[in-house]
Amino acid sequence: MYSIVSDLLPGFLTQYWLALAFAVLTSLKFLALGVGVGFTAGLGLAIAQLSPSPWLRGPVVALVELIRNTPLLVQLFWIHFALPALTGIGSSPERSAAIGIALSGACYFSEIIRGGIQGVPKGQRDAAAALGLSRWCIWSRIVLPQAVIDTLPALANTVLSFFKATSILSVIAVPELMMTSTRISARTGDPIGVLTLMTLLYIFVGALLTLMLHRVETAFKLRSTR
Amino acid sequence: MKQLGKLLQVMLLSVWAVLAGTGTGSADTLADIKSRGTLRVGMADSTPSQSKDPNSNEWEGFNVDMAKNLAEQLGVKLEIVDASWSTLIPGLLAGQYDIAMCDMFATPKRAQTVAFTTPYMNLGFSWVVRADFPGEDAAALDDPAIRIANLSGSAMGDIIRKLAPRAQVKDVASDNVFSPHLEVASGRADATLSDHYNNTQFLKRNPSVKARILGGDKQFQQTPMAYAVRPDDQPFLNMLNSWIIYNQTTGFSEELRHKWYGF
Amino acid sequence: MRLDLTFLAETWPQLAQGVLATLAITAISFLGALVLGYGLTILRLSGRTGLQRAGNLYVALFRVIPELGVIFWSYYCLPILLGLALSEYTCGILALMAIGAAYASEIFRAGYNALPRGQMDAARALGLGNWQTWRLVLAPQILRRTMPALINCGIDTLKNSTLLAAIGASELAYQAYQIGNATYNYLAPFTFVAIVFFLIIFPLSLLSRHREAALQRQSR
Numbered sequence: 001m002y003s004i005v006s007d008l009l010p011g012f013l014t015q016y017w018l019a020l021a022f023a024v025l026t027s028l029k030f031l032a033l034g035v036g037v038g039f040t041a042g043l044g045l046a047i048a049q050l051s052p053s054p055w056l057r058g059p060v061v062a063l064v065e066l067i068r069n070t071p072l073l074v075q076l077f078w079i080h081f082a083l084p085a086l087t088g089i090g091s092s093p094e095r096s097a098a099i100g101i102a103l104s105g106a107c108y109f110s111e112i113i114r115g116g117i118q119g120v121p122k123g124q125r126d127a128a129a130a131l132g133l134s135r136w137c138i139w140s141r142i143v144l145p146q147a148v149i150d151t152l153p154a155l156a157n158t159v160l161s162f163f164k165a166t167s168i169l170s171v172i173a174v175p176e177l178m179m180t181s182t183r184i185s186a187r188t189g190d191p192i193g194v195l196t197l198m199t200l201l202y203i204f205v206g207a208l209l210t211l212m213l214h215r216v217e218t219a220f221k222l223r224s225t226r
Numbered sequence: 227m228k229q230l231g232k233l234l235q236v237m238l239l240s241v242w243a244v245l246a247g248t249g250t251g252s253a254d255t256l257a258d259i260k261s262r263g264t265l266r267v268g269m270a271d272s273t274p275s276q277s278k279d280p281n282s283n284e285w286e287g288f289n290v291d292m293a294k295n296l297a298e299q300l301g302v303k304l305e306i307v308d309a310s311w312s313t314l315i316p317g318l319l320a321g322q323y324d325i326a327m328c329d330m331f332a333t334p335k336r337a338q339t340v341a342f343t344t345p346y347m348n349l350g351f352s353w354v355v356r357a358d359f360p361g362e363d364a365a366a367l368d369d370p371a372i373r374i375a376n377l378s379g380s381a382m383g384d385i386i387r388k389l390a391p392r393a394q395v396k397d398v399a400s401d402n403v404f405s406p407h408l409e410v411a412s413g414r415a416d417a418t419l420s421d422h423y424n425n426t427q428f429l430k431r432n433p434s435v436k437a438r439i440l441g442g443d444k445q446f447q448q449t450p451m452a453y454a455v456r457p458d459d460q461p462f463l464n465m466l467n468s469w470i471i472y473n474q475t476t477g478f479s480e481e482l483r484h485k486w487y488g489f
Numbered sequence: 490m491r492l493d494l495t496f497l498a499e500t501w502p503q504l505a506q507g508v509l510a511t512l513a514i515t516a517i518s519f520l521g522a523l524v525l526g527y528g529l530t531i532l533r534l535s536g537r538t539g540l541q542r543a544g545n546l547y548v549a550l551f552r553v554i555p556e557l558g559v560i561f562w563s564y565y566c567l568p569i570l571l572g573l574a575l576s577e578y579t580c581g582i583l584a585l586m587a588i589g590a591a592y593a594s595e596i597f598r599a600g601y602n603a604l605p606r607g608q609m610d611a612a613r614a615l616g617l618g619n620w621q622t623w624r625l626v627l628a629p630q631i632l633r634r635t636m637p638a639l640i641n642c643g644i645d646t647l648k649n650s651t652l653l654a655a656i657g658a659s660e661l662a663y664q665a666y667q668i669g670n671a672t673y674n675y676l677a678p679f680t681f682v683a684i685v686f687f688l689i690i691f692p693l694s695l696l697s698r699h700r701e702a703a704l705q706r707q708s709r
Contacts, residue, residue, distance in 0.1 A: 070683040157552070173270070186403050191402055191407075378667055379666070400654075405655070
């Protein structure tokens with residue numbers, strides 16, 4: 001096994017390093033999309049989940065549960081085939097993947113942030129209201145910042161798990177790292193070497209992400225304790 | 227909580243109804259292609275029949291040249307739509323492209339979902355066996371002690387079960403065409419029946435793997451490969467069948483086979 | 490596009506077998522992950538730098554390698570390293586255990602760190618031994634606090650079990666692939682998989698929400 005790896009690593013690496021680099025960037029692009037759009041929409045969904053009105057809360061909770069309780073793979077199938085049929089707008093793998101990962105991101109982040117909001121003592125909200133602060137001010141300055149900072153470790157975990165989840169996009173033929181590696185392995189006839197390198201690339205990029213998230217976490221914690 | 231359950235039930239049912247109710251669209255694809263001016267072809271990776279070069283991001287292979295020829299004959303532009311093996315047929319049925327041009331094996335079960343063309347060529351297959359497998363006779367594989375690996379969804383599964391009905395067959399559901407070879411390489415399986423081109427490629431690139439092709443470097447099984455269109459697409463299917471036979475008569479298909487498969 | 494459900498009439502024994510295999514694989518993997526994760530947590534809280542580093546490295550690694558990568562490695566490389574013949578089920582379960590353990594360990598550690606420091610001292614003052622302190626005071630609290638997170642960890646293990654299709658373990662997703670590949674009808678079997686998953690996960694998810702809400706009421 002080891003000799004196979006060492007025999008073949010250089011061959012496909014010199015030939016396909018650029019394609020692999022682009023594949024990593026594609027994975028990161030979808031991660032950024034899932035986290036960026038997902039987190040923003042997740043804030044809104046989290047507040048909606050806690051709304052006193054059942055007409056707002058019900059559908060949002062149902063959506064969040066539906067997405068969190070079914071595999072992303074099947075969701076991608078649905079989005080790729082059912083959505084174009086419903087809306088009449090054609091879909092490309094990239095577009096379906098973008099919708100799928102953003103939707104999934106929104107639901108997972110919303111669930112974490114909801115937990116964070118519930119962890120902020122309700123007295124703070126009442127006190128702020130008694131001081132005459134506007135609702136926007138209460139949420140954006142008091143509740144959400146605390147909810148986010150309290151849940152930073154969980155949010156960071158979710159970012160990492162979405163980094164891994166980008167590999168699932170390969171089922172609808174998005175050329176991210178997993179898909180590109182499979183393609184290279186089929187062309188070079190060298191599945192073990194290519195898959196080993198792929199794993200190493202995931203570890204390398206994942207380690208960088210972990211460090212980055214750790215920095216962000218410490219920075220926020222420092223600010224909040226000041 | 228009870229309300230929530232009800233709500234979810236209704237949502238699921240409506241998704242189901244929508245999925246079940248949507249139609250396949252127009253039935254005269256040939257006319258659609260002409261008026262659109264573009265032939266849309268769905269492809270999923272399988273070297274060397276059709277695969278995307280990771281460096282150039284361009285599709286290439288036998289079926290890509292065939293698709294170019296088809297577009298030329300129709301007098302329209304060619305657009306290749308990316309798919310994976312699991313999305314290839316759903317994408318065709320959802321109208322994302324006009325035809326799926328991949329190395330597909332036409333079985334009666336599959337033909338109940340899509341319509342297959344006349345076979346466009348016969349693909350060659352060979353057995354890869356463990357290096358210490360005794361003899362060169364494939365008949366020895368028909369033994370309850372023998373484990374044969376197969377890529378789920380490939381033509382091989384049905385053929386293996388026919389050729390070696392008593393052997394244990396293990397299907398692997400993966401997008402990696404070399405999964406069955408890895409089964410043999412890791413000693414989990416005694417043999418696999420696969421595309422001859424991929425077999426020689428795998429053994430050439432992995433010289434330290436303890437496996438070989440049974441019966442020397444010869445392919446033995448010729449399996450017909452076909453393209454698929456939507457089941458209600460008879461006019462387009464008629465045109466495609468004539469086109470395939472025409473290309474076989476003129477020798478165009480053979481020329482391409484030499485170029486991409488080397489036989 | 491059509492969603493043809495007739496496949497259910499013909500393939501239900503295959504699908505039922507898949508559901509059972511999925512449940513069995515998940516149960517064994519998750520229990521293993523809890524035990525392994527517990528051990529890992531002890532290493533990480535042991536106060537010995539070497540062990541602590543090793544434990545942290547393990548968790549960091551498994552948090553970034555895609556599950557499929559771990560499964561491939563466990564299937565193709567582990568048997569060679571160990572010199573043993575391992576089935577696809579053994580390798581798949583080992584991989585899911587290894588992944589789950591990293592997450593379980595994170596959860597246990599967070600649960601332990603959230604305990605007020607005074608408790609240990611109070612228990613000592615009451616004359617409880619190490620084992621008794623752990624069993625009567627700390628463990629029940631950690632378990633209660635981490636219950637929602639542990640349920641989610643179990644749900645993740647269940648979802649990850651679908652990836653074992655790639656190494657030929659005949660769980661539910663594998664059966665869906667097999668049916669899809671045989672009939673070229675993919676959407677219906679995969680939708681069936683989603684519905685089964687929903688039916689299993691949704692009650693667990695409700696339980697997790699319920700436990701979480703109960704905890705918050707208590708802590709106030």
